[in-house]
Every structure is written in C-alpha cells, then in structure tokens.
Amino acid sequence: MARRGPRPGGADTRADILVAAERAFAEQGYDGATVRRIAATAGVDPSMINHHFGGKDELLMAVLELPMDPQPMVAAVLGASPTAPGAALLRRALAAWESGPGQLTIGMLRSSLHRDRTVGLVRQLLERRVLAPIMAEMTVPEAERPWRVSLLATQMLGLIMMRYVIRIEPLASADHDQIVTAVGPTIDRYLQGDVD
Amino acid sequence: MARRGPRPGGADTRADILVAAERAFAEQGYDGATVRRIAATAGVDPSMINHHFGGKDELLMAVLELPMDPQPMVAAVLGASPTAPGAALLRRALAAWESGPGQLTIGMLRSSLHRDRTVGLVRQLLERRVLAPIMAEMTVPEAERPWRVSLLATQMLGLIMMRYVIRIEPLASADHDQIVTAVGPTIDRYLQGDVD
DNA sequence: GTCTATACGTGGATAGAC
DNA sequence: GTCTATCCACGTATAGAC
Structure with a gap:
C-alpha cells in the first residue's frame, strides 16, 4: 500500500503545494487554511510543507510572492x-x-x-x-x-x-x-x- | 488546594472575562489571543468562557459589542x-x-x-x-x-x-x-x- | 534530496462530577 | 455555576526509508 521514494508520475510536489495553498489561504484565511488540509489537497504528506517551505508562515509568504496581476x-x-x-x-x-x-x-x-x-x-x-x-x-x-x-x-x-x-x-x-x-x-x- | 463552588469575594466572572478578552484580542489579534490565556488573566477556568459565551467566536462578538468611543x-x-x-x-x-x-x-x-x-x-x-x-x-x-x-x-x-x-x-x-x-x-x- | 511515519506540545471544546 | 478530565485538530519536529 504505502509508497516509498518520489511520487510516481513525476509530480511536482512543491508546485502542487503552492497551488493548493493559494486557494486555501484566499478562501479560508490564514487560520482557516490548515497545513494538513493543504497537504491533503495537494496529495502530499503534511511534513512536506515544512520540508519545502519551513512552516506555515513561510508558505504564506511564498504564496504571496506568486506572480499577481x-x-x-x-x-x-x-x-x-x-x-x-x-x-x-x-x-x-x-x-x-x-x-x-x-x-x-x-x-x-x-x-x-x-x-x-x-x-x-x-x-x-x-x-x-x-x-x-x-x-x-x-x-x-x-x-x-x-x-x-x-x-x-x-x-x-x-x-x-x-x-x-x-x-x-x-x-x-x-x-x-x-x-x-x-x-x-x-x-x-x-x-x-x-x-x- | 482546589476550590469548589463560586469564587470567593463575589467576583463577576463574566465581566472579568470580557475585560481580559478585549485587551487580548486588540493587542494580539484573534488567533494570538488564546482562550486559555484570557481565562488565566481573568483568574477563571478556561471552560468558563465556553460556559458564559459559547466559544471563542461568541466571546469576540461580545467584546465587539462593548461600548466604544x-x-x-x-x-x-x-x-x-x-x-x-x-x-x-x-x-x-x-x-x-x-x-x-x-x-x-x-x-x-x-x-x-x-x-x-x-x-x-x-x-x-x-x-x-x-x-x-x-x-x-x-x-x-x-x-x-x-x-x-x-x-x-x-x-x-x-x-x-x-x-x-x-x-x-x-x-x-x-x-x-x-x-x-x-x-x-x-x-x-x-x-x-x-x-x- | 525526497518522502513516510510517528510523536510532542498547545489550542478550542465538551461531558460530567460537585 | 464552577471545576476536572478528556478529546480531537492543529503546527511542528524528528527519525529514518528510498
């Protein structure tokens, strides 16, 4: 059942997290958006957010730096x-x-x-x-x-x-x-x- | 050590909570203000906040309805x-x-x-x-x-x-x-x- | 370097004893 | 009305598998 190593299909974990986080923060606010749910939406393990971004604050900062209009x-x-x-x-x-x-x-x-x-x-x-x-x-x-x-x-x-x-x-x-x-x-x- | 029944001195629990909550929400924001700390500041048990107000949201609402300037x-x-x-x-x-x-x-x-x-x-x-x-x-x-x-x-x-x-x-x-x-x-x- | 599994501390909330 | 005990979700840290 459990998979090991990089996800199959060449999925881009970091980008998937950013996409899920952008929606979550915008729609549910900083507290309403939970690291665990963002990870679930992105299809990754919650600890991946800490691994790639350092924490919830840094994730929000990364999202805020996404190209905006x-x-x-x-x-x-x-x-x-x-x-x-x-x-x-x-x-x-x-x-x-x-x-x-x-x-x-x-x-x-x-x-x-x-x-x-x-x-x-x-x-x-x-x-x-x-x-x-x-x-x-x-x-x-x-x-x-x-x-x-x-x-x-x-x-x-x-x-x-x-x-x-x-x-x-x-x-x-x-x-x-x-x-x-x-x-x-x-x-x-x-x-x-x-x-x- | 542990006390039972109403607090001594006829303290007004509800009002004490409101005073502590107003400061806490204003100074630390909604999330920064914790029910547990507000209760500690007011000198009451945390569960009193739920008992008297229903929850953290309702407490904030009660605070917002306090007379303002x-x-x-x-x-x-x-x-x-x-x-x-x-x-x-x-x-x-x-x-x-x-x-x-x-x-x-x-x-x-x-x-x-x-x-x-x-x-x-x-x-x-x-x-x-x-x-x-x-x-x-x-x-x-x-x-x-x-x-x-x-x-x-x-x-x-x-x-x-x-x-x-x-x-x-x-x-x-x-x-x-x-x-x-x-x-x-x-x-x-x-x-x-x-x-x- | 990337991922899984697990554990810790703290938060809000609840049930029930007194 | 008040307090104790407990619960579950959260953010986060760590250890280790690939």
Whole structure:
C-alpha cells in the first residue's frame, strides 16, 4: 500500500503545494487554511510543507510572492489617460478585483492583515509591485510621488475593504459608473492635483 | 488546594472575562489571543468562557459589542464645522486613533476582518454606531446620505489601514497637518460636494 | 534530496462530577 | 455555576526509508 521514494508520475510536489495553498489561504484565511488540509489537497504528506517551505508562515509568504496581476496593468492605464487617470484606473481596478484572480488577491490580503510578519510582506509587495510602477508613470516631480501614491493607496484600499470585505451598502451594490464618478476625482487630485 | 463552588469575594466572572478578552484580542489579534490565556488573566477556568459565551467566536462578538468611543464625537464635530467638516473630522479621528482606546479599536478591527461572522458584526457596528450618527448630522438631502457616508467610510478606513496597519511611508510618518490638508478636501467632497 | 511515519506540545471544546 | 478530565485538530519536529 504505502509508497516509498518520489511520487510516481513525476509530480511536482512543491508546485502542487503552492497551488493548493493559494486557494486555501484566499478562501479560508490564514487560520482557516490548515497545513494538513493543504497537504491533503495537494496529495502530499503534511511534513512536506515544512520540508519545502519551513512552516506555515513561510508558505504564506511564498504564496504571496506568486506572480499577481495588478502591477503592469495599473502603470499602463496611467500612461494612456494622462489628464484624468482616476476614471481609467478605477475601471481597470474594479474589473480586476471582481475577476477570479482579483478575488483571490483580496482574500489573500484579508488573511494577511492580522499577522505582523505577513503585513510586512504585504507592505513590501505593495510598494515594489504596485506603488513603484505607478510612481514611475506619474507626471509630477519625483519628490512628490511617494506622498501622492500613498494617498492614492489609502483611497484604493479603503474602497476594496468597504466594497468587497465589509460590504457596506449602498457601496457594495453600486455599479462601476457610480463609483468612478464619485471616486475618480479623488484619485485625480491625489495623482496630480493640489495636495499640500 | 482546589476550590469548589463560586469564587470567593463575589467576583463577576463574566465581566472579568470580557475585560481580559478585549485587551487580548486588540493587542494580539484573534488567533494570538488564546482562550486559555484570557481565562488565566481573568483568574477563571478556561471552560468558563465556553460556559458564559459559547466559544471563542461568541466571546469576540461580545467584546465587539462593548461600548466604544467614536460615535458621539464624530457627529458633534460635524455640527461644529458645517462648511469644511473634513478637516475637523480628520483631526478628531487621527487624535482618537492614536489614543489608547483608539489603538485598541484598530486592533479589534484588524483581528475581525478575516472571519465572515466577525466581519458581519463589524459592519453592523459601523453602520449603527458610526455611519448612522454621521448621517443624522449631514446637511444634504436624506436620500443622498447613505451613498455619501459610504464614500466617506472608504477614505477613512483606507487611511486607518495604510497608516496604522500596513504602515506605508511616507504616510505612516506624516504629521496630522499634512494629512488634513491632503485628505480633508476628499472628505468635504464626499460629505457635501459633487459626487454624481 | 525526497518522502513516510510517528510523536510532542498547545489550542478550542465538551461531558460530567460537585 | 464552577471545576476536572478528556478529546480531537492543529503546527511542528524528528527519525529514518528510498
């Protein structure tokens, strides 16, 4: 019954674990996702997770470093709509968050905020893969960009949390046009308007 | 050694548990706070928590329903500064979040976002104790108020999360004046400006 | 290096004695 | 109402087979 040695079929244990873990963390949160269940889903022994990643925390970190979507998209949108980038940015962001991968991203974010270690990783990823590309495309003087992009981040994160996590009404049911009209000018002002 | 029957001194077990749990959840998050430690801090047996509250989830819910600070303050500020309420609101909010009780509130929020059940309770508390009082003080037609207040909530929550939880720079180190200048106009527009 | 098997400590929860 | 004893699931560490 029991098998010995490498799994048959040339299965890639490490990759299988990552796939199972990404779903589990996004759908069930950090605690809801158990190492044992992730291993079972991946069809491997639980101790393999410690062997390949070091532990549950490191597994989450590895998952957070998987290629995610938003970074190239956001920067490209900015370049395409120089005068009123807020509307275009919001439309792309809303569409992305409501896609399958976007919902996983939101789930991952949600399951990472209550641990200092994972929050630190979220901050790094945010800075390097979302905010830095945006700053590179901005038209204002470079010295202003970190401040402006952090303001932008507050509005975008708050929109995500309120609409998709806390789900307050009428925001959660609002259509994209309403949101773009209401929030777009805020984004425009943070990106290129008067902020001090 | 072992005692039997009710604790001596007429101690109020339930209240003691709540006090210990509030601190523990806020400071250590939902998972970091253990039923066993909360019980030890309160000087009671761990099984008392299940007996009085039903379980760890219900204990968190009971804690979330404890009286919290922000609701009267916010409404009062609005009435005092009818033309540019954003600046006054932000100043009071920033001061509150950086006080001891405010940090506990942020910790509670942070430790509640990754469970559907507790997110639901956060939503209810937010609607009833923060957003409803604000709506009551708004000067725009009543029909517009839910939409406007939900926009306000996105900006305030995003500011909290980015400054105090994710701690992105330069926002995390910015002084209150900078933030008020940059974000105040956003709040003003959501409360009484053109949003559709 | 990759996998299996097993064991330890701690967590939340429960049953039942007092 | 309160406490003891116990249970099961969890994360993790270790030893050793291939």
